[in-house]
Amino acid sequence: MEKVKSEWFDWIKALLIAFGLFFIIRTFFFAPIVVDGPSMMPTLHNGDQMIVNKFVYQIQEPDRFDIVVFHASDRKDFIKRIIGLPGEHVAVENDQLYINGEQVKESFLRERKEKMPSYQTLTGDFQLENLPGGHETIPENHVLVLGDNRNNSTDSRILGVVSMDQIVGKTSLIYWPLDRIQIIHD
Template sequence: MKEEKSELWEWTKAFLIAILLAVVVRHFIFSPATVKGESMMPTLHDRDRMIVDKVNYSLLEPKRFDIIVFRASPSENYVKRVIGLPGDTIEYKDDILYINGKAYEEPYLDEYKKQNMPGIPLTYSFSLKDTPIGRDTVPKGHLFVMGDNRGHSTDSRHIGAIPIEDVLGTAKIIFWPFKDFQMIK
């Protein structure tokens, strides 16, 4: 009888430890996220499921061109690409991205640029002053983010700069649908 209680207690402890580890990993280290909408196409598709690394931004600074998940409202998260870091000037002119006056390639947009009608830009010209930011530089503690599907993305051009503290993590792996399984670059 005593052996049965001991064995039951061991199984109970193992079960509780497993639950505790799962909660800690999901809450503080990795969590699943689902892409909603087409704002990140062609890189990510509607209903793609991915793993979000939550540790990265608690230890490191955001990097330009990371794909992040951030809290857009109390009930909704967005998935977008980091374009501007605090203090950066951002400008689009003739469908070319300029950060701090330097032109940047955006190879993740090549597929859409090929499909686009000649003479019609994928990304219309703007500067930060033309956005809700209304100033020359990305504010301290904030990020300027955009979706890859530039014509169909609600991003910093519309909602302003994103507080870094609202970033939940970086998208690392697409795991569903399984045919699209990949590490996100």
């Protein structure tokens, strides 16, 4: 009888440890997210399931073109691409991205731009100072984010720059559906 109690206690202890580890990993390190909507097409599709790395920005600074998840409101997280970093001026003119006056290629948009009629633009012209907040450069601990589907994205052009405190983490791994499993590169 004592041996049976001991075995049950061992199983319960093992399950509690497993749940505790799962909770810690899910809360502080990695979490799943489901892409909701077309704002990151064609890179990400509606319904793609991804893993968010929650701790990466604790050990490194964000890079241009990282795909991030951030709290857009208390109830809604958005997934967008970092375009501008702290201290930078961002502008788009004639469908070309300029960072501090220098043209920057967006290779992830190349295919989409090639398929568009010549009279149409993917990204309407804008300058950082004309966005909400009216900043001349992106403030410290903030980033400018845009969706890859520029004609159908609620991003920094509407929301303004995003505080690093709002960012949940970086994502680059699609794990579902099976035919879409991949690691997203710039």
